[in-house]
Amino acid sequence: xxxxxxxxxxxxxxxxxxxxxxxxxxxxxxxxxxxxxxxxxxxxxxxxxxxxxxxxxxxxxxxxxxxxxxxxxxxxxxxxxxxxxxxxxxxxxxxxxxxxxxxxxxxxxxxxxxxxxxxxxxxxxxxxxxxx
Numbered sequence: 001x002x003x004x005x006x007x008x009x010x011x012x013x014x015x016x017x018x019x020x021x022x023x024x025x026x027x028x029x030x031x032x033x034x035x036x037x038x039x040x041x042x043x044x045x046x047x048x049x050x051x052x053x054x055x056x057x058x059x060x061x062x063x064x065x066x067x068x069x070x071x072x073x074x075x076x077x078x079x080x081x082x083x084x085x086x087x088x089x090x091x092x093x094x095x096x097x098x099x100x101x102x103x104x105x106x107x108x109x110x111x112x113x114x115x116x117x118x119x120x121x122x123x124x125x126x127x128x129x130x131x132x
Contacts, residue, residue, distance in 0.1 A: 009049060009052075010047045010049045010052055010054055011052065012052055012053050012054070014047075015042070015045075015047065015052075015053075015054045017056055017057060018056040018057070018125065019056065019057045019058075019059065019119065019122040019123065019124035019125070020039060020056055020057070020058050020059070020124055020125055020126070020127035021058075021059050021061065021117075021124035021125065021126050021127065022036060022058060022059070022060045022061070022126075022127050022129055023061055023062055023126075024060050024061065024062045024063050024065060024066045024088065025062040025065040025066075026065065026067055027066055027067060027129060027130070028067050028068075028069055029066050029067065029068055029069075029072070029087065029088065029091055030069075030091065031129070032066070032088075032129045033088065033091035033092045033095060034095060035127070035129040036058050036060070036088075036092050036109065036127075036129070037092050037095035037096055039055060039056050039058055039127065040055045040056065040057075040058055040092070040096070040105050040106075040108050040109060041054075041055050041096065041105060042054030042055035042056070043055075051101065053101065053104055053105060055105060055108060056108070057108045057109075057110070057122070057124075058108065058109050058110070058127065059110045059111075059112070059117050059119050059124050060088055060109070060110070060111045060112065061112050061114065061115055061116075061117055062112075062113075062114065062115060063084040063085050063087065063088050063111050063112060063113050064084035064113045064114070066084070066087065066088060068087075083113075084113045085111040085112065085113055088109075088111050089106070089109060089111050092106070092109055093106050
């Protein structure tokens with residue numbers, strides 16, 4: 001007799017959500033955004049399913065102190081908005097899927113310009129996104 005292999009699909013309700021805290025002070029924008037997008041999407045988990053939301057929440061603090069390399073400050077149009085949160089949010093949003101799932105995932109990113117954030121009750125763990 002042949003043994004059948006069973007593929008198990010993960011549902012959104014079955015996932016265990018965590019909260020992570022990222023300090024953007026002196027972090028390079030692109031490298032930080034890729035790691036944040038990975039965690040929000042759930043690609044760092046063994047139960048990753050491409051069509052399901054299996055990711056975690058990410059809280060970013062000190063968005064105003066993020067580092068832009070090269071000519072990014074002059075080439076990109078960040079000046080118009082005058083919001084340091086917008087820079088990180090746009091970078092991460094560009095790395096997520098461009099569909100209903102992507103619009104659902106970007107809501108799990110919380111960005112704040114300063115040190116303080118209202119998510120202490122969730123007890124976020126520190127996520128290390130420094131260069132390898």
